[in-house]
Amino acid sequence: MTTLTVFYIGLFYIAAIIFFGGLAYRIYEYSRTPAPLNIPTTPAPTTAGGVVVRMAREVVLFESLFKSNKWIWVFGWLFHVGMAVVLLRHFRYFQEPVWFWVEFIQPYGKYASFAMVAGLAGLWARRFMVDRVRYISTPSDHLMLALLLGIALSGMMMTFVAHTDIVALKAFALGLLTFDWHPLPADPVLLAHLTLVAVLMIIFPVSKLLHAPGIFFSPSRNQVDNPRDRRHIAPWAQALERDNA
Amino acid sequence: MAKIEFEVPALAEDSYTEVPAIKPGAMSHLKSFIAPQAPQEFLGYPWDLAPDWKERAIGRMGEHLKKYRGLRVFMDACVHCGACTDKCHYYLGTSDPNNMPVARQELMRKVYRRYFTLGGKIAPWLVGAEDLTKETLDKWYSYYHQCSECRRCSVFCPYGIDTAEITMAGREILNYVGMGQKYSSEILGKVQKIGNNLGLPGPALEDTLLGMEEDMEDETGVPVKIPLDVKGAEVLLVTPSADFFSEPHVESLIGYAKVFHSLGVSWTLSSHASEAGNFGLFNGNYETMRKVAMRIRDAALELGVKRIIVGECGHAWRVAYAFWNTLTGIGYGGDDKFSQMLQKQLDDRYPQPSHICEFTWEHIQNGALKFDKEANDHRIITYHDSCNVARASRMGNMPGGQFIIPRSIIKAVANNFYDMAPDTVFESTFCCGGGGGMLTDDLIEARVKGALPRMNALNDVVQKHDVNFMATICAICKAQFTKVLPFYKFDMSMVGGVHQLVGTAIKLG
Incomplete structure (x- = not known):
């Protein structure tokens, strides 16, 4: 076992703990913070089923963004959908035997990376070209795009230009899951790819990437429009009522 | 009344309000009158900054973050995508980038990051975090009183981030440290x-x-x-x-x-x-x-x-x-x-x-009310959806009833009705420019400039259909338009209520 392998094993365990633990903590925090008033942006669904549909349209189709700005929608949607397919494709490095549908999407996953890169490039271009977006962009906004592009491009290098030792990599990945550790190939492109992924996992719970869990807790999108039929009341508001009764 | 020294924006050729290039600081001079002692005391707020105002403000922000899930999630979720940047009528009318919803939110988010997030505590320069200074507080005061809490931005945000919620929290914190707004605080006393x-x-x-x-x-x-x-x-x-x-x-x-x-x-x-x-x-x-x-x-x-x-x-x-x-x-x-x-x-x-x-x-539908529609024939009518009715409430059983019912009433009592351009009505309606505690003369510049998108849409139906009456169901809209229409060379009596039309046409007993 080389120092390199040990380092990456440690890095990924730490990254995984921060990613899953941090995310779970954020979700816990959001879910425990009361929403004292009924504030869906109307017109809003009047049933819980309707809210599920509204949320699905937001999460899958980015409906509000589509209404808002077609350029951001095209780039944002390409990037997210491309990334989703690419991520699903990566399941095969963590399972033996590989599931049928993971096998099935392999070719699509390869080319989805182009959509991902095109979307990221478009979003980044807007940060320079549109004065309003330039005004609100912070250094971390640029770095986040650089990070994601770095991950995508290093991945594509290994898929389309110089293959890495994929058998050894899979053994390493499976080993992480089963605590039966195997050496990691010392391919610089692979190491760059893995390092960037680990960084992304680590910053996820403390960055704007929280928009992913956040949308599900956004009261303007997840509340049912039924305030005349149901009394919404937060525990702190109930306590206030008791004190001032 | 304060002397009026600003340029009234020019009306567009059609209903579309051009998105202006940013002019940083264009509206930073605007400051609503600060609430004096009497109303603040009545509301249980201070009326002057105490030496510990900064600790008080940050403490209060922490309380709000624990009490309001909306605020908590909205502080974290924004990715600066820019979708909202051209949606606020105050930005469209003033070109001040701090009137873009995301930038208005950012005034608070910078402080949130600095005191409540890991990134902001260790690398503020990287993530856009800033200390809470008197200068920041003054910016809050200025720009949280250039928001009418109309929620138009929340319609277009991919996460539904509602600037109104942030403005409300911002104003509450300002009140809590002694910077209340005279107009709103006095009204809360009177009521x-x-x-x-x-x-x-x-x-x-x-x-x-x-x-x-x-x-x-x-x-x-x-x-x-x-x-x-x-x-x-x-x-x-x-x-x-x-x-x-x-x-x-x-x-x-x-x-x-x-x-x-x-x-x-x-x-x-x-x-x-x-x-x-x-x-x-x-x-x-x-x-x-x-x-x-x-x-x-x-x-x-x-x-x-x-x-x-x-x-x-x-x-x-x-x-x-x-x-x-x-x-x-x-x-x-x-x-x-x-x-x-x-x-x-x-x-x-x-x-x-x-x-x-x-x-x-309900009573038009069941035939209990009778009208002489011709009594409204001198009017060519359009309808202005008021923001709170459109984006924060409903009428009837069906989502969107708040758009359909008032229009149905107008059509039942009058013969001439034309809607304004689709991207300026229904859920995309533009605020009158005077809502959310801004209906005061000390904010007249923002009120006039913020009315621009609505004035362009109105002008379009005036040109095309000779519209001479804009019906609405909001007291603030009515007062605001009465004041602001003349700045754009419209007759102030063009605005009125839906029940004004009902009252004109109804057959009594």
Whole structure:
């Protein structure tokens, strides 16, 4: 076992703990913070089923963004959908035997990376070209795009230009899951790819990437429009009522 | 009144308002008058910055983050995508980038990051975090009073981030450290001490209503009444106090009175709750909003009414429709003592509360109201959706009823109706520019400039269809347009209420 392998094993365990633990903590925090008033942006669904549909349209189709700005929608949607397919494709490095549908999407996953890169490039271009977006962009906004592009491009290098030792990599990945550790190939492109992924996992719970869990807790999108039929009341508001009764 | 020294924006060729290039600091000079001691003391707030204001502000922000999930999630979720940047009427009218919703939010988010997030604590320069300084606080004061809490940005945000929620929290924190807004704080005093935002005491109100009854009888020959404090009446009407003596508001009050008269429904106003408006919404203090709303519950129980109906007022309808049940128990589903009392007393065949448009539409549909539509033929009408009605409430059983019902009423009482451009009405409606606690002369520059997108849309239907009447169901919209229309060379009497049209066309008895 080389120092390199040990380092990456440690890095990924730490990254995984921060990613899953941090995310779970954020979700816990959001879910425990009361929403004292009924504030869906109307017109809003009047049933819980309707809210599920509204949320699905937001999460899958980015409906509000589509209404808002077609350029951001095209780039944002390409990037997210491309990334989703690419991520699903990566399941095969963590399972033996590989599931049928993971096998099935392999070719699509390869080319989805182009959509991902095109979307990221478009979003980044807007940060320079549109004065309003330039005004609100912070250094971390640029770095986040650089990070994601770095991950995508290093991945594509290994898929389309110089293959890495994929058998050894899979053994390493499976080993992480089963605590039966195997050496990691010392391919610089692979190491760059893995390092960037680990960084992304680590910053996820403390960055704007929280928009992913956040949308599900956004009261303007997840509340049912039924305030005349149901009394919404937060525990702190109930306590206030008791004190001032 | 302050001297007016600013350029009124030029109207566009068509309904579309051009998105301007940013002009940083273009509106940073605008500062609403700060609330003095008396109203602040009444509301339980300081009126001067104490030496520990910074700790107080950050502590208060922490409390808000724990109490409001919306604020908590909205602080984290923004990715700076820019979708909202061209959606705010104040940005479109002023070009000041701090009037872009994301930048307005960012004024608070920078401070949030600095004191509440890991990234902001260790690398503020990287993530756009900033210390809370007096300069930041002044920017909050300026720009959180250049937001009408209209929620247009929340329609277009991919995560539904609602700047109104952030503005409300910002104003509450400002109040908490001693920087309240004179206009809103004084109104919150008047409504609680006297019963309405205008500070019109009971006897004066009674006189005014008697005068209106005489005028109506002179004009129509029919003794239409406007009852006050009648115990045992069927309906309690809660309406904005502007309806009692502002033009064109009174015309709608006359319209409601004629509707009730024609139907033979007994109704009453209440001197204790002679105000539907609730500025507690605007400055984000739940307790204040609750106290102000409580007057309506008291009046309803005291008068023993069966229905509670709300007059033409946008934010009041939001508070009534969406919050009264929570704040006071007016509505269904509550199991506490007062909710139970109200549910026993109020007629459960109707939604509680109801909007006056829901009531009128119900009786147009069942044929109980008759109209002479030609009486409105001198008017060519358009309809301005008020923001709080459009994006924060509903009418009827169906999502979007708040757009359909007022238009259906207009079409039932008048022959000439044209909608404005689709991206300026319904859920995309542009604010009048004077909502959310901005209806004060010290903010006239933002009010005039912020009205630009609506003025362009109006101008478009004026050019195309000779529209000469813009109907709306909000007291603030009516007052704002009356003031602002002349800046754009329109006649101020172009604006009026939906029930003004109803009142013109209705056949009495």
